[in-house]
Amino acid sequence: MDLKIRVTLTCNNMLRGWRGIMGKCTSICTGLLFAFTCAAQEPAGERGIQDLKKLSLDELFNQEVTVVSRRAENLSRSPSAVQVITGEEIKRSGATTLPEALRLASNLQVAQVNSHDFAISARGFNQPGGLSDKLLVMIDGRTIYTPLFAGVFWDAQNVLLEDIDRVEVISGPGASLWGANAVNGVINIISKSAADTQGGYVSVEAGSFVQDTAAFRFGGKLGTNLYFRIYGQRLDQNGALDSNGREATNAWDMTQGGFRLDWLPQQADTITFQGDVYSGTEQALPSNTTLNGENLVSRWTHTFSNESEFTVQGYIDRTWRRLPGIFAEDLKTYDLDFQYRLSVGERQTWLFGGGYRLMDDEVSNFPSGALAFLPATYDMQLASGFFQDEISLVPDLLKLTLGTKLEHNDFSGIEIQPSIRLAYMPTKRQTVWLAVSRSVRSPSRIDRDYHIPGTAPYIIDGGPNFRAEKAIAYELGYRFEPVHRLSTSISTFFNHYNDIRSVELSDPATGIFQIENGLRGQSWGVELSGRYQATDWWRLNAGYTFLKERIWQKPGHVDLSSGKGEANDPPHQFTIQSIMNLPSDFQLDLTGRYVDRLPSPNVPSYITFDARLAWEFRKHLELSVVGQNLWGSHPEFGPAGTRYEVPRSVFGKVTWRF
Numbered sequence: 001m002d003l004k005i006r007v008t009l010t011c012n013n014m015l016r017g018w019r020g021i022m023g024k025c026t027s028i029c030t031g032l033l034f035a036f037t038c039a040a041q042e043p044a045g046e047r048g049i050q051d052l053k054k055l056s057l058d059e060l061f062n063q064e065v066t067v068v069s070r071r072a073e074n075l076s077r078s079p080s081a082v083q084v085i086t087g088e089e090i091k092r093s094g095a096t097t098l099p100e101a102l103r104l105a106s107n108l109q110v111a112q113v114n115s116h117d118f119a120i121s122a123r124g125f126n127q128p129g130g131l132s133d134k135l136l137v138m139i140d141g142r143t144i145y146t147p148l149f150a151g152v153f154w155d156a157q158n159v160l161l162e163d164i165d166r167v168e169v170i171s172g173p174g175a176s177l178w179g180a181n182a183v184n185g186v187i188n189i190i191s192k193s194a195a196d197t198q199g200g201y202v203s204v205e206a207g208s209f210v211q212d213t214a215a216f217r218f219g220g221k222l223g224t225n226l227y228f229r230i231y232g233q234r235l236d237q238n239g240a241l242d243s244n245g246r247e248a249t250n251a252w253d254m255t256q257g258g259f260r261l262d263w264l265p266q267q268a269d270t271i272t273f274q275g276d277v278y279s280g281t282e283q284a285l286p287s288n289t290t291l292n293g294e295n296l297v298s299r300w301t302h303t304f305s306n307e308s309e310f311t312v313q314g315y316i317d318r319t320w321r322r323l324p325g326i327f328a329e330d331l332k333t334y335d336l337d338f339q340y341r342l343s344v345g346e347r348q349t350w351l352f353g354g355g356y357r358l359m360d361d362e363v364s365n366f367p368s369g370a371l372a373f374l375p376a377t378y379d380m381q382l383a384s385g386f387f388q389d390e391i392s393l394v395p396d397l398l399k400l401t402l403g404t405k406l407e408h409n410d411f412s413g414i415e416i417q418p419s420i421r422l423a424y425m426p427t428k429r430q431t432v433w434l435a436v437s438r439s440v441r442s443p444s445r446i447d448r449d450y451h452i453p454g455t456a457p458y459i460i461d462g463g464p465n466f467r468a469e470k471a472i473a474y475e476l477g478y479r480f481e482p483v484h485r486l487s488t489s490i491s492t493f494f495n496h497y498n499d500i501r502s503v504e505l506s507d508p509a510t511g512i513f514q515i516e517n518g519l520r521g522q523s524w525g526v527e528l529s530g531r532y533q534a535t536d537w538w539r540l541n542a543g544y545t546f547l548k549e550r551i552w553q554k555p556g557h558v559d560l561s562s563g564k565g566e567a568n569d570p571p572h573q574f575t576i577q578s579i580m581n582l583p584s585d586f587q588l589d590l591t592g593r594y595v596d597r598l599p600s601p602n603v604p605s606y607i608t609f610d611a612r613l614a615w616e617f618r619k620h621l622e623l624s625v626v627g628q629n630l631w632g633s634h635p636e637f638g639p640a641g642t643r644y645e646v647p648r649s650v651f652g653k654v655t656w657r658f
Contacts (some may be wrong), residue, residue, distance in 0.1 A: 067168040067188035069388065069401070070177050070351055071309070071341055079401060079423035079433035080174075081477055081491035083107055083529055085167040087192070089541070092579050092589040094612040094626035096210050096235070096651075098157050101164075102187070103593065106543020106575040107171035107491075107527045111598075111637040114240045114644045116155040116252035116282050119637050122171040122185025123493065124523045124549045124569045128600060128639075134183035134441050134471075136174065140191050140274065142297050142315045147359050147380055148329060148373070150181055150444035156291055156319060158254045158278055160215060160231050162201055165192040171527060172493060173473045175439030176403040176419035179384050183439045183471050184495075191274075194219055194227035194262040200658040207651020209628070211236045211251075225264040232257035239283060240644035241633055248644055254280035272299045287324035294318050307343035312336075326371065328364040333357065337384075347392040351403075354385040361445065369454035373445050374462070383408045399423045411443035412468040429481040441469040447501060447515055460503065463515025470498045485533040490526065497521040500551065500566055502559035518557025519566065523549045541577040568637075570596035570605070587614040587624075601639040607631055622655040 064072040068080045075084060085104045095101040099118040103110045109126050111119045121132040133150035136143065139159065144152050167189050174186035197219040205213040213236065219229035235254045242248040258276035265271065279292040297315040304310070314336040322328040337355025344350050359380040365372040388403030404418035419437035426432075443466050452460040477491040502518030505511070529543040548571060551563035559565070578590040592609035608631040614624035633645045 063166075065168050066190070067170055067174065067186055069390070070339060070353075076429070076479060076481070076487075077423065077425060077431055078479075079399070079421040079431070079435065079477075081107060081171045081475065081489075081493070081527055083169045083171075083489075083543070085169070087162075087164045087166060089577065089579070090161050090164060090167075092587065092612065093577065093591050094589070094610050094624075094628065095161060096205070096213065098159050098161070098189070099154050101161060101167065102169070103575065104541070104577060104591070105167070105169040106529055106545055106573070108169060108185070108187075109545075109547075109569050109573070111595075112240070112646050113637045114248070114250040115237050116250065118154045119568075120152070120154065121569065122169070123495065123525065124547055125184060125567045126569050128565060128568045131446070133444065134181065134469075135185045135187065136178055136182035137187040137189070138178075139189045140297060141299060141313050142295060142317060143335070144317075145181065146319070146329075146331060147361055147444050148331070148363075149446040150441060153291075153319070153321070155252065155254075155280070155282065156278065156293060156321075158233070158235060158256045158280070159189065159191075160217060160233055160256075162203070162215065163191050163197060163217065163229075163231065165190045165196070171491070172435070172475055173417075173419065173437040173439040173471065175417035176405050176437060177386055177388065179386075179405050179407050179417070180382075180409065180415060180440055180442035180468070183441050183469070191260070193272075194229045194260045195221075197229045198227070201655070203653060203655040205651050205653040207626075207649055209238050209647050209649030210651045211238050227262045228259065230257070230259045241647050242644060243641065245633070245645070249283050249285050250644065251283040252280070254278060268303045270299075270301045273297070284323075289321065289323050291319070291321035293320060304342075307341070307349065309341045310338070311340075312338040322364075325366055326369050327366060327373065330362045330364075332360040334360075347395070349390040351388040351390070352386060355383070357382040363445075365454055367455065370452065372451045372454040373449045374451055375449065378445065378449070380410050381408075382410075397425055399425070407442075409442045411448060411466070412440075415440045415442065415468055431479045433475075433477050433479075435473070435475045437473045437475075439471050439473065441471075443468060450515065457510070458512060460513045460515070461506070463501075466501070466515050467499055467517050469500050469517070472496045486530065488528070488530040490528050492524075492526050494524040495522065497523075497551075500563075502553070502557055502563075503565070504558055504560065513560060516557060518554050518559055519551055519563050520554055521549065521551040521563070521566070523547065523567075537581040539579045541579075542575065544572075544574045546572055564600040568598050568600050570598060572596040585616040587612070587616070589614075595636070598637070603635055603637060603643070606634040606636070608634065620657050622653075622657075624653045624655070626651055626653065 063075045063084055065075050065078055065082055066072055068078045068082055083105045089104055090101045093104055102108055109121045113119055119126050121135050125134050126132050131149045131151050137152050170186040174182035178186055201217040203215050215233035217229055217231035221227050233256055237252045239248045239251040256278035260274040263271040275296040277294045282289040295317040299313040301311045317333040320330045335357045339353030341351045362377045363373040365376055384407040386405040391400045393400055401421040407415045417439050421435040424432040447463050447466040449462055451458050451462055473495045475493045479489040481487045498520050499517035500519035500521055502516045503513050504516045504518055506514040525547040527545050532540045534540060547569055549567045551566055553559055574594045576592050580588045582588055589612040594607045597605040608629045610628045612624060612626045614622055616622045627650045629646055629648045633647045635643045635645045
């Protein structure tokens with residue numbers, strides 16, 4: 001802790017000097033609006049056209065994704081509802097945090113709760129408390145999962161956006177390969193290799209909501225085959241607004257640093273070491289929430305041939321947070337897994353592997369706290385194995401994929417999660433696919449060990465008999481490129497859920513409630529997405545999602561909220577991003593979205609848009625100004641009276657690459 005305190009104090013001292021610079025930066029960037037008006041009269045130069053090559057639609061349509069089948073395959077041939085957010089699209093959106101960047105995936109439901117908390121889900125079941133538990137999220141193969149509530153603490157995922165290569169987002173089950181909690185979707189965040197981040201990068205930002213941020217990264221090479229990078233960043237964000245339009249007590253600051261090493265000892269091998277350390281504070285009453293953590297990942301990949309590859313990975317992840325007067329948690333995760341891919345004959349590819357995870361969870365329950373997790377300490381083990389057989393029934397035309405995941409957890413025992421997928425590819429620009437999958441959401445500590453209040457007598461007395469939640473998903477999709485500059489995708493789905501969590505009165509005489517599996521549900525909908533290269537210098541990305549959910553009580557069960565506590569999602573949402581490279585090295589980018597109302601509790605619909613104007617000087621220096629939520633402040637999640645509004649904001653940014 002002494003080292004972390006010294007690092008934080010050093011960053012704060014540096015930022016005091018940068019704040020004066022950034023105050024001037026905002027004024028300079030605003031002046032670019034006038035300069036752009038003059039420069040727009042000039043014809044586009046050769047350099048602007050060259051810059052747009054990295055936005056090539058053909059490259060995006062044929063981009064490789066790994067999350068669908070645990071190996072690289074063309075997005076156009078992938079038999080799944082998958083969208084890809086590129087690092088360039090994240091940069092051009094003006095996003096400052098990972099959850100903001102995930103808004104670019106139209107097949108995700110993303111809602112900001114306050115300055116630092118987000119509620120994120122796929123295909124529904126975004127819970128009113130913001131504790132979505134049916135979405136699996138990975139960063140470079142490390143699962144950012146807490147067994148406390150089977151979800152993600154998004155405030156701790158302060159990745160350096162500049163170093164993200166792409167984000168792969170599956171909406172729909174991925175459990176046959178990735179296991180429990182990949183019920184409604186999988187997010188796979190992939191960083192650039194150290195070889196792709198050579199040289200230096202420094203950026204500073206300052207504005208109205210983003211008070212100030214600073215980041216640096218430096219990459220180099222040792223010898224002929226060892227690449228490295230180090231980075232550090234600091235985020236200082238003001239609080240969201242209360243119902244009266246005043247800044248609330250939820251400001252947020254985070255300091256994070258890390259490294260990555262990529263070693264290529266010989267052509268067939270790649271060895272990676274990477275790690276991060278972070279520490280942050282979230283303003284709250286009567287006392288601030290504090291969090292910190294560290295992680296270390298090691299991965300070795302050996303390629304035998306184009307059709308045969310072996311990978312083994314291990315990681316250690318420690319997270320700690322303290323909510324004064326409520327609880328504190330210290331979670332240590334140890335994970336080791338492997339996978340092997342090989343060809344069997346001319347038409348089959350096998351992929352199989354296994355893994356083991358130990359989660360050492362220690363909760364400090366405050367005697368006067370409003371809740372408690374009992375027992376306070378729990379060592380949870382997770383063992384798994386998977387097998388997938390990809391069969392080319394008709395080469396380059398019809399492909400069948402069969403797979404299953406076998407998993408054992410300490411709460412519900414053995415869970416089997418099979419899937420079958422069929423892809424029909426009549427041309428290189430068309431893929432029709434259908435799938436049937438079974439997935440489960442394993443019990444977490446909030447299902448079994450949760451008690452209210454913190455000491456007896458309890459109102460909620462845990463859920464000792466809680467079982468895994470189950471889902472059967474049916475999907476049908478079509479991905480195609482009707483004309484050269486346009487690619488589109490449509491996915492339809494119908495999901496049936498059983499044994500959904502409920503809170504039920506177990507003893508009428510004492511008024512004690514327990515957590516049960518008393519609900520069932522269904523969800524269905526349509527997801528549309530497309531990319532259009534309007535000109536050599538202008539591209540449009542757009543997406544629309546329709547979602548309908550229905551949850552009801554099983555016979556003999558009475559849920560405290562009649563099922564309203566398990567899903568809170570917009571029926572309609574629409575996203576559009578415009579990326580333009582203008583004359584004289586200017587960039588103009590717009591991102592708009594419409595989100596329908598949330599039913600429980602009722603949150604009104606909203607329309608908003610972000611804008612970014614940037615100017616590059618000789619590829620080394622970039623000045624930009626970004627406006628977020630320019631349509632106006634609005635709430636996105638939570639009950640009336642206690643929810644917060646996301647404010648309209650503007651910030652300036654200076655980026656230097658060397």
